[in-house]
Amino acid sequence: MRNVPVLASARLRLRPRTVEDAEALFPTLSDPHAMTYWSHAPYETVEAVRASFVEGEGSWRAWSITLPTDDTAIGFVAAGEKRPGVREIGYVLARAHGGAGLAREAVACVIDHLFVTEGQRRVFADTDPDNVRSNALLKALGFTLEGRLRGEWETHIGVRDTFLWGLLATEWIDR
Numbered sequence: 780m781r782n783v784p785v786l787a788s789a790r791l792r793l794r795p796r797t798v799e800d801a802e803a804l805f806p807t808l809s810d811p812h813a814m815t816y817w818s819h820a821p822y823e824t825v826e827a828v829r830a831s832f833v834e835g836e837g838s839w840r841a842w843s844i845t846l847p848t849d850d851t852a853i854g855f856v857a858a859g860e861k862r863p864g865v866r867e868i869g870y871v872l873a874r875a876h877g878g879a880g881l882a883r884e885a886v887a888c889v890i891d892h893l894f895v896t897e898g899q900r901r902v903f904a905d906t907d908p909d910n911v912r913s914n915a916l917l918k919a920l921g922f923t924l925e926g927r928l929r930g931e932w933e934t935h936i937g938v939r940d941t942f943l944w945g946l947l948a949t950e951w952i953d954r
Contacts, residue, residue, distance in 0.1 A: 783840045787847075788888040791881060793856065796841035800852040801828040804843075807854065807873045816907035820935035844872060844885045854882065856889045864900040866893055883916050890920065894948040901948070905931075905941045917944040921954055 783795035805825045807813050814821040822828045832841075839859040843852035854872035861867050868889065872882040893899045906913045908927065918924070922944040931941040 783842060784892070786842060786888045786892055788884045790847070791885055791888065792845045792847050792850075793842035793885060793888055794845060794850075796832065796843040796852065796855050796857075798829050798832050800843050800855070801825050801832060803852040804828060804855065804871075804873075807871060810874065813871065813874055815936065816910040816913070816939075818932050818934050842885075842889060844881070854885065856885050858889060858893060858902075861903075864898075866899050866902050868902055868904050877912075883919060886916065887920060890946070890951060894951045899948060901945060902951075903943060903945045905943050907932075908940050908942050914942060914944075920946065921950055922946045923950075 785795075786793040802825055805822065805828050808822045808828050811821050822831070837859075839857050841855050841857040844854040844856065845852060853876050854870065856868065856870045858866045858868050868886065870882060870886050872885070890902055893902055903925075904913075904917055904922065905928075906917065908914070914924075923946070925943045925945045928941045928943065930938050932939045
């Protein structure tokens with residue numbers, strides 16, 4: 780796995796996501812509620828999740844979110860290279876672990892790595908305007924809502940707009 784170091788925060792350990800994590804993440808990635816705002820429908824099989832992990836390698840790196848006392852993946856944060864110095868992020872956390880700030884902590888850990896350790900200049904995310912929790916997470920981390928692209932995604936729930944959120948290294952480091 781290329782350049783996916785183990786990261787740690789106060790309550791979490793983030794390690795390289797592996798194909799073996801598919802089984803642990805399948806309940807979340809097959810959950811219609813958890814996958815409502817993804818660009819594709821929930822996965823139907825563990826094998827499909829495994830295949831997506833292999834296919835998704837490309838320019839994306841992914842960290843499995845685990846608890847320090849249990850190496851079982853409860854979610855992941857992924858970062859994809861869009862151009863030199865610019866990374867897009869995506870994330871998911873099992874509903875059973877939601878509401879305790881773990882997603883925010885995990886995403887912050889990866890963002891810190893991207894800016895402080897790697898020296899990236901910009902991180903961005905795109906979210907469905909109706910994805911209240913994800914939009915709130917990005918705002919809480921200091922992202923700026925930079926725009927709305929109308930009719931951007933054709934998804935399993937129809938044609939959807941997208942919000943573009945951006946964060947610059949200087950904003951993160953100076954916060």
